[in-house]
Amino acid sequence: MSDNHDNHDDHHDHHNPGFIQKYIFSTDHKTIGLQYGLTAMLFLLFGFYLMMVMRWSIAYPNEPLPAWMSWLFTEDWKAQWLTEGKLPGETYNMFGAMHGTIMVFLGIVPLGFGAFGNYVTPLQIGAPDMAFPKLNMVSYYLYLIGGIMMCGSFFMESGAAKSGWTNYPPLSFFADAQYPHQFWTGQTQWLMGLVMLISSSLLGSVNFITTIINLRAKGMTWMRLPFFVWAMLVTGFLLLLSFPPLEVAGIMQVVDRMFGSSFFQPSGLYHQQIGLADASGGGSPLLYQHLFWFLGHPEVYVLLLPAIACVAEIIPVNTRRPIWGYKSMVYGVLVLGFLSFIVWAHHMYMTGMGPAISTFFQTTTTLISIPSVILLTCLLISLWGGSIKFTPPMMWACAFLPMFGIGGLTGLPLAFNLVDLHLHDTYYVIGHFHYVVAPGILFGFFAGIHHWYPKITGRYTSRTLNQLHFWPSLILMNTLFFPMLIQGMAGFHRRWYNGGDAYLTTDPDSANVFGKTIAEYIDLNVMMSWSAWLLCVAQIPFIINIFVSLKMGKKVESDNPWDACSLEWATPTPPGHGNFLEEPVAYRGPYEYARPEVDEDFYAQWRKPVDKTEEG
Amino acid sequence: MEIPFVVEPRKDTGLNNSKIGIWLFLASEVMLFGGLFSGYIFLRIYADYPWPERTLPVLPGLINTFILIGSSVTVVFAWVSLKLGQWRKFQVYMAITIVCAALFMVLKGIEYNAKFAHQAIRLDDYTVVEGHAHPQGGSHDYHAPKKNFNISAESVQINLSRVDDAYYEVMGKQYADGGMVLASKLTLNDGDVFEKGTAISKELIDQAKVDYLAAAANNSEIDIELGREAWAALKPKFPGKRYYEAVEGSKTLSEVVSAYTKELKKQRKEDYQTTTPNLTFVPNTGSASITVNPYWGKLSNPKEGDKGTLKLKDETLISGVTADSSIALAIDGIDFRHTVMKAEEKGIDPAAAVANSWLLKDEKINKIWKKHELITSKLKVLLEEDDREPTENDIYRINWQEIAGLQETDIADLEAMDYHDILALYPGDIEGFAGPDHKKIHYPEVIVPREQVRFESVFSPRWNTYYATYFTITGLHGLHVIAGALVLAYYLFFGRKMFEQRPEWLANRVEVGGLFWHFVDLVWIFLFPILYLM
Amino acid sequence: MADSPEAIKKHIKLYTLIGAVLFVCTLLTVAVAKFEFLDFGQRGFDSVDAIIGLLIATFKATLVALIFMHLNHEKKMVYWLFGMGLFFAFCLMAIFAFAFSDPIEFQAFFGR
Known part of the structure; x- marks a missing residue:
């Protein structure tokens, strides 16, 4: 039996794949990782563009969009969706909903889990590929199809989805309800696209977990896994178990839209223009929120963990000392994963759910800050006493720590029921999670890109261009997001399409007392918008960097250019199909820097022990 | 390097890749159906209308349960045959499994079809009438518009x-x-x-x-x-x-x-x-x-x-x-529970609310209601012996069995009869296999003018959250049945070559496919009592 | 694995038996719902009936999982993986059931 088996596979190996099989329908985890990465970055760019347009409407609500912003729109599109060149509320909502969706579901998750996870995980555990390579390819294509369905709906008569990235009913039930063919509306396409993305993530997470459990190299015991792999394992479980309820919610909404059911429509639902809803009622929007946030909160950690994982790999390499508290980080991330399943309703304090549930979730939410702080603290202490080298990845990793710290700490007040009553749905919330995602998670990914770029291409990225990218980005991120916290505390609502213009009044006798506060803070809009646009300019050096360095970057001297310990650096550069030339063996943990046994300051995982007693 | 542990298990975990993969997948499926069940629990506990209890005909559901359990047994036997190297037996058992899957879907189709042909209207005073809609304006053309x-x-x-x-x-x-x-x-x-x-x-x-x-x-x-x-x-x-x-x-x-x-x-x-x-x-x-x-x-x-x-x-x-937009309905079910619920909310006497309802102004229906009241009073006496009392369903709902069974009987005759004798007049489960049959029995017809219609729908997801849940869960379950059957059919029809070359691998795959199939059965084991009997 | 041909042969009888038990339990569920003299608690459907029905269903499901899906002699890892799914699904259902509950007036859940 085994003879047959071997013959069969040999035959396969000698088959030389053509271009299409090698780059388009590839089953190699590295190619798929790069596909994920490039697609995700394109989506990120598109999401960024939508946001820039929105920021114009916030800063200058009475001026028509400038030409450099509206060049992407066709004339018909402008006639339908702009009023005299300005963004009306509906279009703003559409952009806002799609900005959120694209950034979260099509940008960050695929970049972190899909790209980094796919490329690095099998290398770090010493596996030849993912456990189910074909499934891996299918999940990439499901993701692509889902993304295209969502973004393609911009060109439909109804426009793209326009009920926020959370798609709350009954708002989303009424949005596009006036169109005869529900299937071809942005809202329905959004839901169908979401179901595609979820299926993609489910297949991906099954693949990841199986790979990590079963394909670890010889000697790669659980406690010798790099933290990156642990983080990916937890991320995989989060996706596996939290996504299905959202799939349920998505399917229910599709049934609501296409077959007229009332899962989420309460009795007697009324709309000012449409009138009484043509629905039986008896459902509840709260049901949707529960199902949505059951995913929604673990999703936050799905976004975060890959980034923190990248940073955890980069810090030891560039401080030349072991990561501090590896075990506490591992247990921390496991507890984090577990708790993240039972904190979801802190997004829903304002929904009118019962106080018993509110109290429960308030408690778990405050609890979850403990493991998060453990992770961040371990990384911070890892810097202490190290000989830090400020390589491009290290600069981003160092910036990640305080930025993510601000993001995390500003979240604490929101965990409390009472404070949240004031801050709910204000710019404070926007500021909080953008601090986590943009200067936090994205910085972590920039670090990762610069860190593994030499492995992928055999060349370093340019340090000069990186400086040009890093410093403006760091400063502008802060001038963009910090004012949000201030505005939010003053009461700015997150969905004002004209930046508070409608409430503006400086008259102290006005009935709109609130307007006076608005007037005091409204000019921050301009500062934030300009930061956003300049931030876009600041990304140009990065784009140039990754393309130009492909051909002109400094060549790496060896397969292990950073003198790192983990297994991905034991592969040839770039790794071929099957990754390792010979079967890798892990003799020790992944962060053995500055060990006395060896002359060099690192003791690579795959290096045969110099001291015989250490073997095992 | 090749991907290891495709067939043989890894030493420390004791599992091969596909086994881990399928159990992970099943864990996520548990969450999927867990989410659906949670939705059901939520909608039912916090429903603001009378929940339709035990309204589905049980017989098709029961037969379907037997079919799925049977197929679960045969799929195990198919795997056992493979393990013992008996290809023919494997084929037979697998074929039975797939035929079972097909039968299950056919029965499901019959059930769905009967529901989609069944009309319900919530009247302005929240009375619910069910039945078959006839073409508007007294037309005899069956395909003419109905509503x-x-x-x-x-x-x-x-x-x-x-x-x-x-x-x-x-x-x-x-x-x-x-x-x-x-x-x-x-x-x-x-x-x-x-x-x-x-x-x-x-x-x-x-x-x-x-x-x-x-x-x-x-x-x-x-x-x-x-x-x-x-x-x-x-x-x-x-x-x-x-x-x-x-x-x-x-x-x-x-x-x-x-x-x-x-x-x-x-x-x-x-x-x-x-x-x-x-x-x-x-x-x-x-x-x-x-x-x-x-x-x-x-x-x-x-x-x-x-x-x-x-x-x-x-x-x-x-x-x-x-113009005339009324709905002509041959009525096979009347439900006053929602009317009563609304009346109680407003503090009106429920009996008066029912007596004043628009529907009872119709002679034929009023007669049916009078008969029903008589039966309820008999039931009440009967139940009092064991210290029990009739439920809201008993009092305010008239099922098709009652309408069909008592059509020929006069109210005076009923008065003389015993409660159990009256029940014996009702048609049995087989006569109404998937619901009331309008071809055999002629139900009383009422013309509902459009302004009396608060909400109307066939028995589809649109009608209420119970049917929405029913169709969504069973629909998704049906998709799982189809997907599972396709996978198993693939092993049946294309497994021969693999059986000859690598029988152990095929046995593994069939085991994995079988695990999925058992899971589908397992879900149905919960679905049947929850949707049909509760 | 313990799935050697000899061991499997022994199991055939067990599989048939379990199949039969499942059939009988299904009939029992229907009987409990249909027959007046087997209707415990109030007349008609009530929480007692729900508990009985769910208990029978859980019993059947356990049999399927243990015997047909071989969970009675599976590796530890599988219990972890599948158990996590069950645990969180249970959390989900429990929290949904209490979605509107207020410690002051718990009737929202127990009253109906």
Whole structure:
């Protein structure tokens, strides 16, 4: 039996794949990782563009969009969706909903889990590929199809989805309800696209977990896994178990839209223009929120963990000392994963759910800050006493720590029921999670890109261009997001399409007392918008960097250019199909820097022990 | 390097890749159905209408349960045969499994079909009537519309940016038959002129639509250009001023700019094109009768003879006089529970609310209700012996069995009968396998005028959250059955080669497929009691 | 694995038996719902009936999982993986059931 088996596979190996099989329908985890990465970055760019347009409407609500912003729109599109060149509320909502969706579901998750996870995980555990390579390819294509369905709906008569990235009913039930063919509306396409993305993530997470459990190299015991792999394992479980309820919610909404059911429509639902809803009622929007946030909160950690994982790999390499508290980080991330399943309703304090549930979730939410702080603290202490080298990845990793710290700490007040009553749905919330995602998670990914770029291409990225990218980005991120916290505390609502213009009044006798506060803070809009646009300019050096360095970057001297310990650096550069030339063996943990046994300051995982007693 | 542990298990975990994979997948499936069940629990506990308890015919569900359990046993046997190297036995057992899957789906189809042919109406006073809808206006043509909106139209206004081709395909012929013509002269920007009285046609609408969209695009382009020009001209004049700050007296910058833009627009007057967003058509003579699918639009005044409008989803506005839009229903189920619930909320005596309901004004129905009241009183006496009492369902709901079984019996005869003797008159489960059969039994017919209809639907997800849940869960479960059967069929039909070369691998795969199949069975084990018996 | 041909042969009888038990339990569920003399608690459907029905269903499901899906002699890892799914699904259902509950007036859940 085994003879047959071997013959069969040999035959396969000698088959030389053509271009299409090698780059388009590839089953190699590295190619798929790069596909994920490039697609995700394109989506990120598109999401960024939508946001820039929105920021114009916030800063200058009475001026028509400038030409450099509206060049992407066709004339018909402008006639339908702009009023005299300005963004009306509906279009703003559409952009806002799609900005959120694209950034979260099509940008960050695929970049972190899909790209980094796919490329690095099998290398770090010493596996030849993912456990189910074909499934891996299918999940990439499901993701692509889902993304295209969502973004393609911009060109439909109804426009793209326009009920926020959370798609709350009954708002989303009424949005596009006036169109005869529900299937071809942005809202329905959004839901169908979401179901595609979820299926993609489910297949991906099954693949990841199986790979990590079963394909670890010889000697790669659980406690010798790099933290990156642990983080990916937890991320995989989060996706596996939290996504299905959202799939349920998505399917229910599709049934609501296409077959007229009332899962989420309460009795007697009324709309000012449409009138009484043509629905039986008896459902509840709260049901949707529960199902949505059951995913929604673990999703936050799905976004975060890959980034923190990248940073955890980069810090030891560039401080030349072991990561501090590896075990506490591992247990921390496991507890984090577990708790993240039972904190979801802190997004829903304002929904009118019962106080018993509110109290429960308030408690778990405050609890979850403990493991998060453990992770961040371990990384911070890892810097202490190290000989830090400020390589491009290290600069981003160092910036990640305080930025993510601000993001995390500003979240604490929101965990409390009472404070949240004031801050709910204000710019404070926007500021909080953008601090986590943009200067936090994205910085972590920039670090990762610069860190593994030499492995992928055999060349370093340019340090000069990186400086040009890093410093403006760091400063502008802060001038963009910090004012949000201030505005939010003053009461700015997150969905004002004209930046508070409608409430503006400086008259102290006005009935709109609130307007006076608005007037005091409204000019921050301009500062934030300009930061956003300049931030876009600041990304140009990065784009140039990754393309130009492909051909002109400094060549790496060896397969292990950073003198790192983990297994991905034991592969040839770039790794071929099957990754390792010979079967890798892990003799020790992944962060053995500055060990006395060896002359060099690192003791690579795959290096045969110099001291015989250490073997095992 | 090749991917290890595809067939043989890894030493420390004791599992091969596919085994881990399938259990992970099943864990996520548990969450999927867990989410659906959670939805069911939530909707049921917090329902604000009387939950339809035990309304599905049990027999098809029961048979389906037997089928799935049987197939679960055979799939195990198929795997056992493979392990023992018996290919023929494997084929037989696997074939039985797949036939079971097919039978399951067929039965499911029969159930669904019966539901989709069954109409329900929630009346204005929250009485629920169920039955089969007959064609409107006493027509004997079975395919004639059953519950359409009918209107005798005096004018039809079409919104050019939204007009829908599929709607026009159905409505266009009616417009033409009614002799709809253009109400006023239409001049397009490209010079084409349509005189007043031009007959309605798709070409006319299409041409007008293209013209309108082009004009709108042109005008908006100029608007944008002028807006930018105005801001560019005025902003430097007032340096440091924001749009909301006063610059000329009490006029803010944005007011100044918009005044200036207006000036600019006046200068460019001749560049603007005329836009006609709406076309209005009127019938040649008097009015035209139009009939429309009720889910396509909304009738402003549903009462027959009232003047009003019918607004379609593509924003076509049909004005005229509402014609007979009533629903003729052969009634096989009556439910007053919602009426009672609403009455109790308002503090009205439930008995009075039921007695005054619109439905009981009908002679035939009133007779049925009288009989029902009699039976309930007998039941009450009977139950009092064991210290029990009739449920809301007993008192306020009349099932099809009762209507069908007691049709021939007079109320005087009933009075003399024992409760159990009355029950014996009801038709059994086999007679109504998937619900009441209107071909065998003639049910009393009532004509429900449209203004009495609060909500109507066939028994589809639309009818209420119970049916929405029922169809969504069983539908998803059905998809799982189909997917599982396809996978198993693949092993049956294409497994031979693999069986000869690597029997162990095939056995592994069948085990994995079998695990999925058992899971599908496991879900149904919960679905059957929850949806059919609770 | 313990799935040697000899061991499997022994299991055939067990599989048939379990199949039969499942059939009988299904009939029992229907009987409990249909027959007046087997209707515990109030007349008609009430929480007692729900508990009985769910208990029978859980018993059947356990049999399927243990015997047909071989969970009675599976590796530890599988219990972890599948158990996590069950645990969180249970959390989900429990929290949904209490979605509107207020410690002051718990009737929202127990009252109906």
